[in-house]
Amino acid sequence: MRPLSPSCRRVTPAAVSTLVRDAPAVSSLLSSVTRGAVVDLARSTRAPRLRFVGAVSSPAFYAPVETELKELERRLLAVGRGGHPTFQAAVEHVFQTPGKLLRPTLVFLSARFGTRDDRETVLNLAQSLELVHTASLVHDDIVDRADVRRNIPTVNAMWDGDVALIVGDYLFAKAYALAAVLPKPEVIAIVAQTVFALCDGELNEVTSPPTMPTEAEYLERIELKTASLYAACCQGAALLTEADPEHVAALGAFGTNLGLAFQMTDDILDLVGDEAEFGKAVGRDLQEGMATLPMIYAAAESSGQDGELARRIVAPGKSRDEVIDLLRIIRASGGPERARARALGFHDAALRALDGLPARGEREALRDVADFVISRVR
Numbered sequence: 508m509r510p511l512s513p514s515c516r517r518v519t520p521a522a523v524s525t526l527v528r529d530a531p532a533v534s535s536l537l538s539s540v541t542r543g544a545v546v547d548l549a550r551s552t553r554a555p556r557l558r559f560v561g562a563v564s565s566p567a568f569y570a571p572v573e574t575e576l577k578e579l580e581r582r583l584l585a586v587g588r589g590g591h592p593t594f595q596a597a598v599e600h601v602f603q604t605p606g607k608l609l610r611p612t613l614v615f616l617s618a619r620f621g622t623r624d625d626r627e628t629v630l631n632l633a634q635s636l637e638l639v640h641t642a643s644l645v646h647d648d649i650v651d652r653a654d655v656r657r658n659i660p661t662v663n664a665m666w667d668g669d670v671a672l673i674v675g676d677y678l679f680a681k682a683y684a685l686a687a688v689l690p691k692p693e694v695i696a697i698v699a700q701t702v703f704a705l706c707d708g709e710l711n712e713v714t715s716p717p718t719m720p721t722e723a724e725y726l727e728r729i730e731l732k733t734a735s736l737y738a739a740c741c742q743g744a745a746l747l748t749e750a751d752p753e754h755v756a757a758l759g760a761f762g763t764n765l766g767l768a769f770q771m772t773d774d775i776l777d778l779v780g781d782e783a784e785f786g787k788a789v790g791r792d793l794q795e796g797m798a799t800l801p802m803i804y805a806a807a808e809s810s811g812q813d814g815e816l817a818r819r820i821v822a823p824g825k826s827r828d829e830v831i832d833l834l835r836i837i838r839a840s841g842g843p844e845r846a847r848a849r850a851l852g853f854h855d856a857a858l859r860a861l862d863g864l865p866a867r868g869e870r871e872a873l874r875d876v877a878d879f880v881i882s883r884v885r
Contacts, residue, residue, distance in 0.1 A: 566879050568872040569608075572615035575630065579611050582634055586681055597662050597674045601641060604657045609769075609876065611637050613740040616876075617758050619869040621748020628690060632747055635685035635698055636740055642678035643705050645671055650713060651795065655788060694743045701739040708732030712797060719798050719806055719817040726767070733773075734766030757863030761873065764857035769880045771850035774799035775843050776883075778834060790830045793837075796823040800849060805842030854881045 569576060583605060587598030611633035618629045647653070648661040649668050655661065663671035679702070686698040708731030720728070741762035745755040777792050778801055792799050798806075798820055806817035819833060837843070857877045864870045 566875065568616070568875040568879065569612060571619075571868060571872050572612060575615045575626070575633070576608055576611065578630060579608070579633055579637070580605055582630070583637065586638070586678070590677065593666070593670060594674060594677050597666065597670070598678075600659070600665060601645070601662060601674075604659055606657055608637070609880070610640055610736060610740045612876065613737065613762065613765075613873075614744040616869045616872050617741040617744035617750075617762075618748045619867075620745055620754045620758065620864060621750040623747075623749040625748065628747060629744060631685045632689060632694065632698075632743055633740075635682045635689075636701070636736065636743070638678050638682035638685070639698065639702060639705070640736060642675045642682065643709075645675035645678065647709070649675075650709070651791060653788070653791065689747065691747055694747050697739050697743045697746070701735050704731045704735035708735075717796055717821045717823060719803060719812045719821055721812070722800065722803055725798070725800055725803060729767060729770040729774075730763070733770040734763045737766030737769065738762035754864055757860050760860035760863075761857050761877075764853045764860060765877055765880060768850045768853040768857060768877070771800055771846055771853065772881055772883065775801055775846050775850070778802070778837055779843050790834055793820065793833055794825055794830050796821045796825070799846075801842040801846040802837060803842075804845045805837045805840040808840050808842065809836075850881060854878075 580602075583602045584599065586602075587595035590598075614629060614633040614636065644656065645662050648656060649663050649671050652663075653661050654664040661671070662674050666674075682698070686695050689695050689698075708728055711728050711731065738759050739762070742755055742759035745758045750758070774792065777789055777799065780789050793802070798817075802820050803812075806812060806814060806820060809816040811817065816836065819829070820837075825833070854877050858874060861870055861873055864873075
């Protein structure tokens, strides 16, 4: 996993011009986890251990920000207003099931640790980052040729890949328009850096050779594709509301570790989850030859990184029978259990980061978010 710079404790306005000059340098603005913290984290999560975090059947963490979430849902459904009729229809289709809204929930909860109360500005940030997330999913579904997400047809399944590509672009443009009016240049830079990180992660994924990645390569990929957005939600909201630098750093570390735990859990569910509960087809990464952490561990347990199981996992274009056979082998291995132990390590690191925040209801709600992420079924 790439060492994350402590320099992001406070993003300066000068970062905006640097951003234009040096777009590929995506990591320094997105997290407050120091090199030492990463080393400590690696030690604390190396040993496999599996314990249960209590399942959250009706998440209470939404309650403190319920008003903001209802307004956000209204705004998301209205995003297509005034646009091309196909875009309007696609937006209504995508947001008919808005998902868990975890990322905007993180924005609203993190904003409560600031000293500046500006509900409208925080709503703009939450909507911008949720649109970035949704646009990336629309584009991901094209690359993955996915037909279902959140138990409904994807945009490319309802229309076609060309329409989905343009809809994703339109959503990104809407996100940028909202970010452009934010009052702090450093937060605008964080939104832009997050999109750079998502693109880097996706390019790493689609251009990688058909070989089994190392655990470090996997961690770098999910840091870019997932954790960067979680960190942006927490850190951006804290900066926007003028939170203390120590609280900005704590929230950035929380978001990064939470995002890593989320993606690992998602990758486990893609192998062992129930399709009806998971909301999308299982085994999709395996079908495409995209190795995730439970697969990496299963291959290492079987015959090593260059062994027969590893070669079968990363082979593209598998038949359905081959995918079913590989699912059986991986599920019977210690890979999913070991990956869950690793995810729990990042969950615990996220909780430790919260110790740097003042004791209040919003901090407990963030703890509940972390528990929900690691115990969810979808």
